[in-house]
Amino acid sequence: MKNNNYGEDKLSFKIENGTLINSSSKNTVTENPIDDIKNIDLSYWNKKLKDSTPDEIIDWALKLSEKRIVTTSFGKYSAVLLSTFNRKDSNINVVWCDTGYNLPETYEHASMLISRFKLNLNVYVPKESRAFTEFRLGLPDIKDPKHKEFSEIVKLEPFRRALKKHQPDLWFTNIRVRKTEYRNSKDILSYSKEGILKVSPFYYWTDGELDALLCKNGLPKNHTYFDPIKALENRECGIHLQ
Numbered sequence: 341m342k343n344n345n346y347g348e349d350k351l352s353f354k355i356e357n358g359t360l361i362n363s364s365s366k367n368t369v370t371e372n373p374i375d376d377i378k379n380i381d382l383s384y385w386n387k388k389l390k391d392s393t394p395d396e397i398i399d400w401a402l403k404l405s406e407k408r409i410v411t412t413s414f415g416k417y418s419a420v421l422l423s424t425f426n427r428k429d430s431n432i433n434v435v436w437c438d439t440g441y442n443l444p445e446t447y448e449h450a451s452m453l454i455s456r457f458k459l460n461l462n463v464y465v466p467k468e469s470r471a472f473t474e475f476r477l478g479l480p481d482i483k484d485p486k487h488k489e490f491s492e493i494v495k496l497e498p499f500r501r502a503l504k505k506h507q508p509d510l511w512f513t514n515i516r517v518r519k520t521e522y523r524n525s526k527d528i529l530s531y532s533k534e535g536i537l538k539v540s541p542f543y544y545w546t547d548g549e550l551d552a553l554l555c556k557n558g559l560p561k562n563h564t565y566f567d568p569i570k571a572l573e574n575r576e577c578g579i580h581l582q
């Protein structure tokens with residue numbers, strides 16, 4: 341049974357057979373003998389953190405470095421991580437790569453979360469205007485060879501620019517198991533190609549569990565989220581590959 345302690349307002353809960361039950365976590369991770377964030381034993385710590393709650397994982401990780409960011413797409417479940425950081429480190433740099441291709445509902449969702457959580461938001465946009473990109477490339481679908489250049493211009497280059505600017509040691513994100521084969525090979529902790537420690541506190545949570553969490557905490561869900569760079573649910577947009 342997984343302990344789904346979220347910890348908001350000092351309340352905690354777990355889900356057993358689809359039912360939400362109050363509980364208190366007894367799984368606080370106190371041991372923290374890490375002196376080199378670039379070389380932590382991922383297999384040891386992933387095992388250790390697997391039964392920890394997102395709050396416990398975040399508390400553990402926050403002790404590792406002040407140089408940290410949380411990324412958001414303002415997508416379907418973005419409210420989960422952003423609301424957690426509102427309690428844990430409300431001033432953390434939030435990085436959003438606004439491709440210019442979000443639906444109006446996503447911009448509405450973003451505006452609402454930005455003001456509700458007073459996000460310390462850092463927005464990265466493409467260097468080229470949407471009009472010029474579309475003039476040159478159209479709006480290529482994923483089968484079109486031009487999709488690679490399109491992704492690079494509207495999302496991947498802005499994301500690399502964000503990492504270069506912030507130079508984080510720690511990157512909080514919301515990748516989850518099962519979404520893609522690639523992600524099944526990841527875990528709560530993983531390293532990016534540049535050696536940034538990525539922390540995904542909700543890695544083992546299912547959609548149903550996140551839905552229950554949103555509902556319990558009165559948080560909004562961005563039902564219609566669509567990212568033309570990612571395009572398919574089981575595809576990588578590329579930011580987690582670099």
Ligand SMILES: Nc1ncnc2c1ncn2[C@@H]1O[C@H](COP(=O)(O)OS(=O)(=O)O)[C@@H](OP(=O)(O)O)[C@H]1O
Pocket residue numbers: 410411412413414415416417418419421435436437438439512513514515519567570575576577578579580
């Ligand atoms: N545009 C943009 N800007 C900044 N950060 C982003 C962006 N797209 C994805 N992400 C980060 O990746 C997390 C998982 O998102 P996805 O599952 O949609 O994956 S993907 O990266 O688009 O393939 C996602 O977590 P959530 O936004 O909480 O779902 C972000 O941490």
